[in-house]
Amino acid sequence: MYKTRFGRFFCGDALNILGSTDFDAFRGKVNLIITSPPFPLNNKKRYGNLNGDAYREWFINLAPVFSALLSEDGSVVIEIGNAWESKRPVQSLLHLESLLGFVKEEQAGFRLIQEFICYNPSRLPSPAQWVTRERIRTVDTYTHVWWMAKSDFPKADNTNVLRPYSKSMEQLLSRQDFNRGKRPSGHHISEHGFLKDHGGSIAHNLFEMEPLDEHREVRLPFSVAEFQEKGRLPDNVLSFSNASSNDFFSRVLRENGIRRHPATMHPGLVAFFIRFLTGENDLVLDPFAGSNTTGYVAEKLKRRWLSIEINEDYAQQSKIRFSDPELQTEITII
Numbered sequence: 001m002y003k004t005r006f007g008r009f010f011c012g013d014a015l016n017i018l019g020s021t022d023f024d025a026f027r028g029k030v031n032l033i034i035t036s037p038p039f040p041l042n043n044k045k046r047y048g049n050l051n052g053d054a055y056r057e058w059f060i061n062l063a064p065v066f067s068a069l070l071s072e073d074g075s076v077v078i079e080i081g082n083a084w085e086s087k088r089p090v091q092s093l094l095h096l097e098s099l100l101g102f103v104k105e106e107q108a109g110f111r112l113i114q115e116f117i118c119y120n121p122s123r124l125p126s127p128a129q130w131v132t133r134e135r136i137r138t139v140d141t142y143t144h145v146w147w148m149a150k151s152d153f154p155k156a157d158n159t160n161v162l163r164p165y166s167k168s169m170e171q172l173l174s175r176q177d178f179n180r181g182k183r184p185s186g187h188h189i190s191e192h193g194f195l196k197d198h199g200g201s202i203a204h205n206l207f208e209m210e211p212l213d214e215h216r217e218v219r220l221p222f223s224v225a226e227f228q229e230k231g232r233l234p235d236n237v238l239s240f241s242n243a244s245s246n247d248f249f250s251r252v253l254r255e256n257g258i259r260r261h262p263a264t265m266h267p268g269l270v271a272f273f274i275r276f277l278t279g280e281n282d283l284v285l286d287p288f289a290g291s292n293t294t295g296y297v298a299e300k301l302k303r304r305w306l307s308i309e310i311n312e313d314y315a316q317q318s319k320i321r322f323s324d325p326e327l328q329t330e331i332t333i334i
């Protein structure tokens, strides 16, 4: 549908397009597949979603298709929220069964490398009937992010997504006098083990989009490359620009009365995994791209990208992202 300096956007059904000759050139070449797939909704057909068994089967069938596209050290990252049983205050197991089925699909040969939890308190209370009307359930505020790969050692470098040191760690580093010896936990702390400045501490597998405790510093991951380039601590990775309602994309949608895609991924989450699992010029694929958050972030981080979306309206609105002057890219409609 369109292409930019680093990527190409296709409008149509993901399975058809991924299986087409257009994609032959990319088999075995994709470094990262990152996506939030259509949800297993029980009663709505907004995205043309499948229900129950049909959804699970469809989802599991994606595994061999993704596997054939991935490079041997590539990764798949899937974000999926919790699902609820139709008209019942009961959580569905469908998304978990689908993820388990995906990772256990034999031909694809995936394994779960690590699960991440994305805590986002600004999510709307859902399911509204049980949470805000009857008040018998709490607000569902997190999504699951599953990182999977074909080998135990997919390409990954956590030094690309470090968190700033805590104040106390910074003091330790400047004092250079950490009490060495055995801890009550049984860990042995060497004399120099803790005193080396690695530029930041290691990221966690819980993304806190807002702090759980407002008095605690969250210390979200930042990009080391930006740190080196700017010579000062950059904005953290998860506060990637375009995450707020005042970014270029949101403004243009508002000014033109265009209804925003209802379930966009957090650009910071995409940025985290792109930086963690790929290098410049690597190839990133999002087969259920919606408003193409993935393509936008990849373009910004100078990764090649391929995105697919079935819904023409979402495909159209995704083009807006690439007129963002910050990106300095050109978009060509094909």
Ligand SMILES: C[S@@+](CC[C@H](N)C(=O)[O-])C[C@H]1O[C@@H](n2cnc3c(N)ncnc32)[C@H](O)[C@@H]1O
Binding pocket: 012, 013, 014, 015, 035, 036, 037, 038, 039, 047, 048, 261, 263, 264, 265, 266, 287, 288, 289, 290, 291, 292, 293, 294, 308, 309, 310, 311, 314
């Ligand atoms: C959760 S949304 C993805 C949103 C996206 N991450 C973003 O940031 O805008 C899932 C998307 O998958 C699309 N979709 C559903 N079935 C599809 C299919 N068979 N092929 C391609 N896209 C599909 C839906 O239209 C929807 O936009």
